[in-house]
Amino acid sequence: MRRFALLLGGPLLATEGLKVRLRGYRLLAADSGARHALALGLAPELWLGDFDSSPPWLQEALPSPKEVLPREKELTDGEALVRKALELGAEEVLLLGGIGGRLDHTLAHLELAFALREQGVGAALTDGLAWAYPLLPGEHRFPLGEGEPFSLLPFPRATLGVEGARYPLHPTPLEATTLTLENRALGPIRVRVEEGRALLYLFP
Numbered sequence: 001m002r003r004f005a006l007l008l009g010g011p012l013l014a015t016e017g018l019k020v021r022l023r024g025y026r027l028l029a030a031d032s033g034a035r036h037a038l039a040l041g042l043a044p045e046l047w048l049g050d051f052d053s054s055p056p057w058l059q060e061a062l063p064s065p066k067e068v069l070p071r072e073k074e075l076t077d078g079e080a081l082v083r084k085a086l087e088l089g090a091e092e093v094l095l096l097g098g099i100g101g102r103l104d105h106t107l108a109h110l111e112l113a114f115a116l117r118e119q120g121v122g123a124a125l126t127d128g129l130a131w132a133y134p135l136l137p138g139e140h141r142f143p144l145g146e147g148e149p150f151s152l153l154p155f156p157r158a159t160l161g162v163e164g165a166r167y168p169l170h171p172t173p174l175e176a177t178t179l180t181l182e183n184r185a186l187g188p189i190r191v192r193v194e195e196g197r198a199l200l201y202l203f204p
Contacts, residue, residue: 002026003092004085007033007044008078009053010097010105013128014039018096025094028085030077033097034062048084049077078105082112090121098125099132110134110155114197130203137193142200144185151201152180158196164189 005022007029019040027042031049035058047064050071069080078095085093093116098109109125113134116123125132133142134155144150144164152162154174161171166184171194174180191200 005094008097010101012097030081092122095125100127133200135198158198159194161192
């Protein structure tokens with residue numbers, strides 16, 4: 001499987017667990033997201049962006065090959081990086097620094113992740129501690145441990161069910177609800193999306 005990890009500009013905690021997970025992934029960076037490469041101890045094979053938010057010291061510290069984009073453009077550096085990963089044959093994409101920080105960027109990254117899923121590409125987003133998984137219609141299994149917390153959100157509306165949780169849910173139409181926040185796994189969980197889109201959010 002062609003796996004890509006994309007360094008975006010949001011916050012990212014370079015945990016040991018994240019470093020282990022990135023083994024076997026090709027690393028690309030978007031503009032200021034490249035700063036996370038230093039904390040991870042990894043060098044991106046490509047650094048793409050208009051470089052308006054990458055200070056000179058960062059550009060000196062990281063000798064990765066660059067692809068410079070114009071500042072006046074109709075897409076973000078992150079979106080351009082997702083397109084680059086797809087051009088390179090990505091089958092799975094991790095958006096590192098894709099959640100947290102600026103709300104507008106987080107929402108845009110979530111939409112990018114759903115667009116990837118709709119093209120048959122695996123996608124997940126993280127800030128290094130929390131993880132978000134976009135879910136399309138179907139059954140989804142996650143190997144959570146007993147007591148592990150999670151939230152399941154319609155995005156923006158979905159018919160959802162969940163098994164293997166402290167608060168199981170029969171398939172129910174949901175929209176803008178707190179009903180499915182802060183559940184806990186009894187072990188591996190099964191999420192059923194009968195229609196619409198949903199987001200599984202795992203947090204410490």
